[in-house]
Amino acid sequence: MSDFSLEITNLTKKFGKFTALDDISLSVKKGEVFGYIGPNGAGKTTTIRVLLGILQATSGGAKVFGMDAWKEATHIHKRIAYVPGDVNLWPNLTGGEVIDLFISLRGSSDKAMREEMLEAFDLDPSKKCRTYSKGNRQKVALVAAFASDADLYLLDEPTSGLDPLMGEVFVQQVQRLKKSGKGIFLSSHILSEVERLCDRVGIIMKGKLMQVGTLDELKQKAAAEDGKLPDSMEDLFMRYYKVSEAV
Amino acid sequence: MKEFFAGSLKLTRFMLRRERVTSVVWIVILVFFSAGLIPLLTNMFGDDAERAALITTLESPAMRAFMGPLFDGGDTFAGLYSAMLLLWMLITIGIMNIFLMTRHTRADEERNRTEVVRSLPVGRLSILNAAVLTAIAVNAVIAIVSGICILAVGAEHGMDFEGSMLYGAAMGVFGLFMAAVTAVFCQLCVSSRGAIGFSFLFLMIAYMVRIMGDMNVEDSGSIPIMTALSPIGLLLHARTFVSNDWLPVLAVLAITAVAVAIAFALNRVRDIDQGFISARPGRTEAKKGLLSPLGLSWRLLRNPLIAWVFGLFAIAVSYGAILGDIETFLESNEIYYTLMVIDPDISLAENFASTIIVMLAICCVIPVLIASLKLRSEEKDGRIEHVLSRSVSRVRYFGGYTFLAFAVSVAATFASALGLYASAVSVMDTPISFSFCFNATMIYLPALWVIIGLAVLLVGLIPRATFICWAMMGYSLFTLFFGRMIPSLSGWIGKTTPFGYIPLLPRDSVNWLALGALTLIAACLTAIGLFAYKKRDMTA
Numbered sequence: 001m002s003d004f005s006l007e008i009t010n011l012t013k014k015f016g017k018f019t020a021l022d023d024i025s026l027s028v029k030k031g032e033v034f035g036y037i038g039p040n041g042a043g044k045t046t047t048i049r050v051l052l053g054i055l056q057a058t059s060g061g062a063k064v065f066g067m068d069a070w071k072e073a074t075h076i077h078k079r080i081a082y083v084p085g086d087v088n089l090w091p092n093l094t095g096g097e098v099i100d101l102f103i104s105l106r107g108s109s110d111k112a113m114r115e116e117m118l119e120a121f122d123l124d125p126s127k128k129c130r131t132y133s134k135g136n137r138q139k140v141a142l143v144a145a146f147a148s149d150a151d152l153y154l155l156d157e158p159t160s161g162l163d164p165l166m167g168e169v170f171v172q173q174v175q176r177l178k179k180s181g182k183g184i185f186l187s188s189h190i191l192s193e194v195e196r197l198c199d200r201v202g203i204i205m206k207g208k209l210m211q212v213g214t215l216d217e218l219k220q221k222a223a224a225e226d227g228k229l230p231d232s233m234e235d236l237f238m239r240y241y242k243v244s245e246a247v
Numbered sequence: 248m249k250e251f252f253a254g255s256l257k258l259t260r261f262m263l264r265r266e267r268v269t270s271v272v273w274i275v276i277l278v279f280f281s282a283g284l285i286p287l288l289t290n291m292f293g294d295d296a297e298r299a300a301l302i303t304t305l306e307s308p309a310m311r312a313f314m315g316p317l318f319d320g321g322d323t324f325a326g327l328y329s330a331m332l333l334l335w336m337l338i339t340i341g342i343m344n345i346f347l348m349t350r351h352t353r354a355d356e357e358r359n360r361t362e363v364v365r366s367l368p369v370g371r372l373s374i375l376n377a378a379v380l381t382a383i384a385v386n387a388v389i390a391i392v393s394g395i396c397i398l399a400v401g402a403e404h405g406m407d408f409e410g411s412m413l414y415g416a417a418m419g420v421f422g423l424f425m426a427a428v429t430a431v432f433c434q435l436c437v438s439s440r441g442a443i444g445f446s447f448l449f450l451m452i453a454y455m456v457r458i459m460g461d462m463n464v465e466d467s468g469s470i471p472i473m474t475a476l477s478p479i480g481l482l483l484h485a486r487t488f489v490s491n492d493w494l495p496v497l498a499v500l501a502i503t504a505v506a507v508a509i510a511f512a513l514n515r516v517r518d519i520d521q522g523f524i525s526a527r528p529g530r531t532e533a534k535k536g537l538l539s540p541l542g543l544s545w546r547l548l549r550n551p552l553i554a555w556v557f558g559l560f561a562i563a564v565s566y567g568a569i570l571g572d573i574e575t576f577l578e579s580n581e582i583y584y585t586l587m588v589i590d591p592d593i594s595l596a597e598n599f600a601s602t603i604i605v606m607l608a609i610c611c612v613i614p615v616l617i618a619s620l621k622l623r624s625e626e627k628d629g630r631i632e633h634v635l636s637r638s639v640s641r642v643r644y645f646g647g648y649t650f651l652a653f654a655v656s657v658a659a660t661f662a663s664a665l666g667l668y669a670s671a672v673s674v675m676d677t678p679i680s681f682s683f684c685f686n687a688t689m690i691y692l693p694a695l696w697v698i699i700g701l702a703v704l705l706v707g708l709i710p711r712a713t714f715i716c717w718a719m720m721g722y723s724l725f726t727l728f729f730g731r732m733i734p735s736l737s738g739w740i741g742k743t744t745p746f747g748y749i750p751l752l753p754r755d756s757v758n759w760l761a762l763g764a765l766t767l768i769a770a771c772l773t774a775i776g777l778f779a780y781k782k783r784d785m786t787a
Contacts, residue, residue, distance in 0.1 A: 049632070052635070053635075054631075054632055054635055054636070055785065056783075056784055073640070074639065077635075077636060082637075084629075084632060084633070084636075086629065088629040089633075090547060090630060091438065092438075093529075094529035097529070097537060098533075099533075100532055100533035104538035105538075105539075105637035106638050107638055125532070126530065126531045141633075154636075
């Protein structure tokens with residue numbers, strides 16, 4: 001067994017002529033929270049879809065728990081939990097039914113945990129998914145993921161559509177998972193969230209991985225190149241954004 | 248009032264732009280079948296003897312039920328032509344309009360596009376209004392172009408200006424009528440699939456109601472009441488190319504206006520994403536049956552599939568109801584007996600039944616395709632990753648839908664057999680046997696399986712082209728009708744669809760080799776589709 005939850009090596013993904021991911025390499029260790037940040041359309045979701053074995057890499061590849069993400073998807077999925085950024089649900093199933101379905105398709109189920117999460121996220125499971133707002137649909141996916149006992153959590157902009165209160169509940173849950181040594185791959189726009197939660201950060205722009213490292217490392221690197229320490233995460237983000245625009 | 252319709256014209260232009268491929272294809276197909284077949288048919292029935300045989304067939308009660316009435320004894324080629332074709336053109340344009348209206352109203356609403364449009368300075372009723380205007384434009388083009396083309400091709404065969412225009416107008420008006428009916432169902436139902444289902448049901452009822460009117464009528468010049476209750480029946484009684492009566496067209500146009508008004512009224516009072524079927528609070532926990540990929544698939548397909556199986560039973564019952572009349576008719580008309588029956592051991596009722604079973608088999612394609620194409624719409628709606636990101640292999644999930652498609656093919660054909668037998672028993676003195684109903688119906692399974700195979704192949708390999716399956720269904724309907732009507736054509740046209748290889752029991756003998764080959768093809772297509780699905784990227 002490898003020490004990595006996931007390893008991406010020289011991953012390139014093309015859709016026709018468009019290069020969505022260009023030679024990406026990164027890895028996430030066990031028990032690490034990895035922040036994946038970048039603007040819309042940078043390739044964050046595509047990366048996660050390759051990790052899920054829903055898209056096939058054009059070249060290079062990804063391994064999760066040392067297994068090939070494309071070929072051994074079903075085995076891998078027993079040990080991961082995934083929250084999509086844009087949650088579409090079946091309009092005529094209730095939230096409770098969908099949560100039970102998601103938990104059972106993964107394998108194990110923990111009734112107490114399910115109830116705890118429903119309470120934490122303040123979700124009414126008796127409503128049909130058709131009637132849920134975007135935030136509530138997001139909660140369905142979050143409850144199903146956090147109520148599952150996985151080794152790696154792939155979270156794709158999981159807090160989009162949540163109110164600040166629920167954003168805080170989310171942070172608490174991620175911290176709980178982090179304490180129990182789970183791997184977390186968090187793609188996000190919300191830089192403060194990333195700053196609070198993540199051990200290491202990858203910045204992706206236009207399909208290219210600009211930087212990977214701890215926050216301090218990234219700031220020091222920027223300071224060495226620009227002669228000035230970035231004040232905040234936003235500064236750092238804007239700096240790389242400008243670099244990618246200049247290319 | 249005016250602000251309710253703000254921006255309608257811009258939206259109409261946008262919708263027409265979205266229609267530039269789909270509707271143009273439909274228009275070309277419809278115009279081709281309304282005008283392009285004239286030379287073919289004049290060749291075929293140029294000979295007086297051949298024409299006489301055709302007229303006798305069309306005048307039999309079975310064919311009256313199946314194809315609609317023939318006016319003035321088929322004196323002119325033009326009259327014969329419209330008796331053979333107009334009904335099917337009406338049904339085809341009706342189906343086109345069901346999809347057209349749903350696509351621009353309920354389906355957009357379901358996908359949250361409507362709310363984006365409604366956030367712009369457009370009126371509350373503008374989307375529906377634009378969809379109606381789009382339908383008017385598309386149907387008007389079909390009516391005019393068909394009329395002109397029929398006149399252009401058919402003028403030398405006695406097709407006059409007024410008849411051609413009336414023929415086109417009947418098509419266009421019926422298309423618009425079905426668009427309006429679908430618009431009403433789009434307000435009532437909460438899902439686009441619900442709206443499509445109800446609209447198809449409506450179309451079928453309209454077809455069946457007219458059978459009752461057209462069945463036992465001496466042509467008295469007036470329109471029978473049951474026929475007048477069905478817009479299809481009404482339009483057939485426009486007597487195109489015979490006495491060219493415009494009144495039915497105007498009547499259907501008037502009903503269309505009423506339906507449009509109802510749709511607007513309903514749209515005005517309802518909230519977005521809502522229908523008129525109220526939702527009760529649901530389960531807080533899932534039942535065990537839901538908690539597997541197959542359980543999920545079944546839950547998603549349960550309602551439409553069960554409804555279609557019952558629907559097919561009902562259609563079969565209504566077809567079977569005609570059988571009683573045929574027996575009575577037989578006793579007094581020996582000519583028909585000798586004409587229709589090739590094998591003296593087989594009754595006319597059985598001959599007629601074996602012909603209508605073809606229709607039932609094609610109706611069975613609908614639930615079969617609903618099941619086998621469901622996975623594609625799950626993918627389009629972005630719900631597939633919920634399942635595939637969990638411990639579920641692609642083949643297992645897709646296999647579940649495929650299994651349901653095969654299961655519903657058996658259930659639907661069996662329900663048809665049962666329905667036919669049930670009504671035959673109640674209306675006939677010496678009913679046709681159950682084994683006849685069962686065999687003659689179930690023998691279509693290999694053809695249905697090929698359709699499943701095609702659907703699975705397309706979902707697995709070329710997901711964007713899944714519409715071909717529905718086109719295949721329409722094409723099969725067309726070829727079967729022609730294949731059976733005109734034996735000289737069945738040779739090649741009939742053999743271009745899987746249904747053409749199925750024997751008409753008990754008239755034909757069973758060709759096990761052909762049936763085996765169809766099953767094998769179905770199995771291969773399914774296997775390739777499932778395998779290809781493992782290899783392809785999921786699109787969102």
